[in-house]
Amino acid sequence: DVKVTQSSRYLVKRTGEKVFLECVQDMDHENMFWYRQDPGLGLRLIYFSYDVKMKEKGDIPEGYSVSREKKERFSLILESASTNQTSMYLCASRTGFSYSNQPQHFGDGTRLSIL
Amino acid sequence: DQQVKQNSPSLSVQEGRISILNCDYTNSMFDYFLWYKKYPAEGPTFLISISSIKDKNEDGRFTVFLNKSAKHLSLHIVPSQPGDSAVYFCAASPNTGTASKLTFGTGTRLQVTL
Numbered sequence: 001d002v003k004v005t006q007s008s009r010y011l012v013k014r015t016g017e018k019v020f021l022e023c024v025q026d027m028d029h030e031n032m033f034w035y036r037q038d039p040g041l042g043l044r045l046i047y048f049s050y051d052v053k054m055k056e057k058g059d060i061p062e063g064y065s066v067s068r069e070k071k072e073r074f075s076l077i078l079e080s081a082s083t084n085q086t087s088m089y090l091c092a093s094r095t096g097f098s099y100s101n102q103p104q105h106f107g108d109g110t111r112l113s114i115l
Numbered sequence: 116d117q118q119v120k121q122n123s124p125s126l127s128v129q130e131g132r133i134s135i136l137n138c139d140y141t142n143s144m145f146d147y148f149l150w151y152k153k154y155p156a157e158g159p160t161f162l163i164s165i166s167s168i169k170d171k172n173e174d175g176r177f178t179v180f181l182n183k184s185a186k187h188l189s190l191h192i193v194p195s196q197p198g199d200s201a202v203y204f205c206a207a208s209p210n211t212g213t214a215s216k217l218t219f220g221t222g223t224r225l226q227v228t229l
Contacts, residue, residue, distance in 0.1 A: 004158070031215075040124075042204060042221040043159070058216070090158055094215070101147045101166055101208075104217060106158035 003027070004107035006091050012113045019078040021110050023091030030096030032074035033104060034058075034066065036087040043090065049074055050096055081114045088112075118142045119207050121220035128227055134192040136223050138205030141186065145207035147215065150179060150190045153202045153222070162203075163190070195227045 007022035025032065033048040035058075045058030047066040055066050063085060067075040074093075078085055088111050092104040120139045128134045136150075146167035151159035165172040165179045165188065172179050178191045192199055205220040 009156075033216075035219075040221060042119075042121075043206075043217075043219040045216060045218075048216065092158075101164060101215075103149055103161040103164060105161065106151075108156070108158045111156075 004091055004093050004105055006089075006107040006110050008110050009108065010111050010113075012115060013078075013081050014115055015080075015082055017078075017081045019081050019112070019114075021076040021078075021089055021091075021112070023074045023076070023093075023107060024072050025074075025091075025093040025105075026072065027093065027095070027105075028071065029093035029105075030071070031094040031104075032068065033092040033094070034064075034074065034076045035090045035092065036060070037090055037109070038087050046076065083114050086112060086114045116141075117221075118145075119205055119218050119220040121203075121205055121223050123223050124221070125224040125226070128195045128225065130197060130227055130229050131194045134190075134195045134199065134225055134227070136190040136192075136203050136205075136225065138188045138190075138220055139186060140188075140207050142207070142209065142218070143186070144209040145218075147208040148179070148181060148188050149206045149208075149217070150177075151204045151206060151219075152199075153204060159204060192225075195225075197227050197229065200225055200227045 034046045035043040049068040091107045094104040149164040150162040153159040206217040208215040
C-alpha cells in the first residue's frame with residue numbers, strides 16, 4: 001500500500017513566520033502534489049512536482065513555494081504566513097512512469113492555523 | 116471558473132438504499148475521472164475511477180457512470196451502509212501523461228441513516 005506521510009497533523013504559527021510543511025512518500029513515485037482544502041471550495045492545487053528538482057505552479061501558488069531535493073520528499077513553504085493561509089493542507093503522490101491512468105494517493109493532512 | 120461541479124452539498128440516504136452522487140464538468144479535455152471519499156481529519160481515499168473510453172465501471176458496491184455528451188458522471192453506492200457516511204469528491208484530469216493534474220469538485224457530504 002502507498003504510504004504518504006505528512007510530518008504534522010496540527011500546527012499553529014504566527015503571522016509573518018516562515019512555515020515548512022513536509023511530506024514523504026514510500027512508493028518511489030515521480031509526481032507529488034500540494035493542495036489546500038477549504039469549506040465550500042474543495043481541494044485546490046498549490047504546487048506540484050513531476051520529478052526531483054522539478055516544480056510547477058498549480059492554481060493558487062501565491063504566498064507559497066516548494067522544494068523537491070529528494071524523490072521521496074516534497075516540502076511546502078509559506079514564506080511569510082498570513083491568516084488567510086489557515087487551512088487543511090494535503091499532500092499527494094502518484095506514479096509518473098506509466099502512461100495509463102493512475103490515481104493520486106493522499107496523506108492525512110496538516111491542519112494549519114495562523115494566528 | 117468551476118470546471119468540476121458537485122451541485123449537491125449534502126445527501127441523506129437510508130441504510131440499504133441506493134446513494135447517487137452527481138458531478139458535472141465543463142472542460143471537454145478531461146478524459147479521466149475519479150471519486151475520492153474523505154472522513155473528517157483524514158486525507159481523501161481513492162474509491163473508483165473511469166476513463167473516457169468507458170461509460171461504466173464497477174467495483175463491489177460502487178459503480179461510476181460517465182455520460183460524455185452530457186459531461187456528467189455519477190457514483191452509485193448500493194446498498195448504502197453507515198460507514199459510507201463521508202464527504203465524496205469528484206475529480207477530473209485532462210491527460211494521461213506525467214503529473215496529471217486533478218481538478219476537484221467542492222464535495223458532497225453523504226449521511227447514511229439507520
